[in-house]
Amino acid sequence: xxxxxxxxxxxxxxxxxxxxxxxxxxxxxxxxxxxxxxxxxxxxxxxxxxxxxxxxxxxxxxxxxxxxxxxxxxxxxxxxxxxxxxxxxxxxxxxxxxxxxxxxxxxxxxxxxxxxxxxxxxxxxxxxxxxxxxxxxxxxxxxxxxxxxxxxxxxxxxxxxxxxxxxxxxxxxxxxxxxxxxxxxxxxxxxxxxxxxxxxxxxxxxxxxxxxxxxxxxxxxxxxxxxxxxxxxxxxxxxxxxxxxxxx
Amino acid sequence: xxxxxxxxxxxxxxxxxxxxxxxxxxxxxxxxxxxxxxxxxxxxxxxxxxxxxxxxxxxxxxxxxxxxxxxxxxxxxxxxxxxxxxxxxxxxxxxxxxxxxxxxxxxxxxxxxxxxxxxxxxxxxxxxxxxxxxxxxxxxxxxxxxxxxxxxxxxxxxxxxxxxxxxxxxxxxxxxxxxxxxxxxxxxxxxxxxxxxxxxxxxxxxxxxxxxxxxxxxxxxxxxxxxxxxxxxxxxxxxxxxxxxxxxxxxxxxxxxxxxxxxxxxxxx
Numbered sequence: 001x002x003x004x005x006x007x008x009x010x011x012x013x014x015x016x017x018x019x020x021x022x023x024x025x026x027x028x029x030x031x032x033x034x035x036x037x038x039x040x041x042x043x044x045x046x047x048x049x050x051x052x053x054x055x056x057x058x059x060x061x062x063x064x065x066x067x068x069x070x071x072x073x074x075x076x077x078x079x080x081x082x083x084x085x086x087x088x089x090x091x092x093x094x095x096x097x098x099x100x101x102x103x104x105x106x107x108x109x110x111x112x113x114x115x116x117x118x119x120x121x122x123x124x125x126x127x128x129x130x131x132x133x134x135x136x137x138x139x140x141x142x143x144x145x146x147x148x149x150x151x152x153x154x155x156x157x158x159x160x161x162x163x164x165x166x167x168x169x170x171x172x173x174x175x176x177x178x179x180x181x182x183x184x185x186x187x188x189x190x191x192x193x194x195x196x197x198x199x200x201x202x203x204x205x206x207x208x209x210x211x212x213x214x215x216x217x218x219x220x221x222x223x224x225x226x227x228x229x230x231x232x233x234x235x236x237x238x239x240x241x242x243x244x245x246x247x248x
Numbered sequence: 249x250x251x252x253x254x255x256x257x258x259x260x261x262x263x264x265x266x267x268x269x270x271x272x273x274x275x276x277x278x279x280x281x282x283x284x285x286x287x288x289x290x291x292x293x294x295x296x297x298x299x300x301x302x303x304x305x306x307x308x309x310x311x312x313x314x315x316x317x318x319x320x321x322x323x324x325x326x327x328x329x330x331x332x333x334x335x336x337x338x339x340x341x342x343x344x345x346x347x348x349x350x351x352x353x354x355x356x357x358x359x360x361x362x363x364x365x366x367x368x369x370x371x372x373x374x375x376x377x378x379x380x381x382x383x384x385x386x387x388x389x390x391x392x393x394x395x396x397x398x399x400x401x402x403x404x405x406x407x408x409x410x411x412x413x414x415x416x417x418x419x420x421x422x423x424x425x426x427x428x429x430x431x432x433x434x435x436x437x438x439x440x441x442x443x444x445x446x447x448x449x450x451x452x453x454x455x456x457x458x459x460x461x462x463x464x465x466x467x468x469x470x471x472x473x474x475x476x477x478x479x480x481x482x483x484x485x486x487x488x489x490x491x492x493x494x495x496x497x498x499x500x501x502x503x504x505x506x507x508x509x510x511x512x513x514x515x516x517x
Contacts, residue, residue: 130512
């Protein structure tokens with residue numbers, strides 16, 4: 001049994017959003033194994049995004065602990081937001097290499113690596129385009145490449161395909177599984193789509209409504225590589241029904 | 249690759265049909281204005297010391313150009329304007345950064361800054377000339393004062409407009425303060441900041457003239473005073489036109505800077 005990469009114990013985060021609203025994540029405990037793909041599913045207001053932000057170090061936990069076991073330095077994080085959040089003044093390639101630039105890697109090496117990433121996510125030919133000239137799906141590909149280029153210990157995805165149309169979204173699922181297999185990264189992804197979770201994840205955590213607590217920890221033993229037809233199989237339907245029941 | 253790209257951008261941002269050429273409007277309007285001016289002075293029976301004809305102004309222009317006085321005075325005013333712009337902008341950017349970053353600084357400074365805008369620059373210019381003498385220094389100070397506020401406001405607004413998600417991105421990548429400043433905040437604030445600089449550039453010219461009016465022995469404002477005193481109205485016209493040209497060139501320089509730095513934006517105002 002491999003040691004987990006990340007363990008949280010009774011992790012809770014409470015903060016007000018300044019408009020009188022309260023965002024809350026209540027005492028969640030779980031662990032994530034290295035190279036595992038974990039999806040977090042839950043109704044809105046269950047603190048899914050709050051959990052990701054706490055893991056990324058953007059929010060301080062109110063109580064509980066959050067351990068990156070076995071890493072002696074602070075973890076390298078790759079974050080993909082709901083919107084692509086690219087810098088509009090930078091070209092595709094310059095956006096992708098930002099994490100390397102922040103680590104003060106020499107520019108030539110950074111460019112070479114960014115070029116490689118651009119090809120990996122299928123953006124060859126668009127390296128010098130500006131974000132304003134790309135479609136929504138391509139923008140999220142840039143964001144994915146940027147999140148992966150510095151070989152993060154943990155890739156955090158916050159409903160990254162929520163703003164894409166259905167066809168593009170499903171194409172991005174394939175892309176993401178391929179990238180995850182190729183890069184051997186640990187992924188924690190927030191989503192509100194049951195199909196998305198079952199298509200991608202090794203394990204699905206279901207959070208309950210406020211304050212968010214873990215309601216179900218469901219291993220997804222569907223064979224890989226997964227494809228479109230898998231959605232009409234019996235095991236998929238059974239898992240989907242289980243998740244649906246847990247969310248409601 | 250090129251053709252695909254251009255086709256792509258056409259698809260994504262459909263261009264409206266090309267607007268009709270408007271390049272001819274400016275020269276035609278200018279010519280018309282010049283003609284009306286000439287007819288007005290010729291048939292209106294107006295003495296030259298009240299309203300000189302275009303030819304008289306042109307003649308005065310070439311005379312002051314040839315004896316070197318126009319260039320000498322323009323150089324002084326230009327120096328004051330540019331120095332004032334630099335000093336005012338530097339102070340405004342430094343203070344704007346502090347205000348944008350710290351609520352405390354904003355609370356302390358903003359009442360004073362707003363109150364200072366209620367004091368007309370014309371009213372305190374004599375004081376500055378009394379304190380710092382009739383030389384260039386007092387003019388630079390007046391220019392800097394007048395430039396300061398619009399640049400400050402635009403710096404603060406620009407820095408506050410940095411998208412929150414990009415800030416979170418930089419934090420999740422553990423960017424240092426310096427990296428966040430140079431890679432995110434400065435480029436993101438640049439469009440709004442340059443808008444303030446554009447206003448500042450033209451205001452700086454006004455500041456220099458106000459200062460020279462109050463007390464100076466050089467500069468285009470001084471030249472206007474001389475022309476007025478000697479009933480040499482053509483000289484006043486020459487100085488005014490030179491000032492307009494100066495302000496327009498500075499404005500144009502800022503526009504060029506914008507086009508260079510903000511090429512990533514879809515349209516330039």
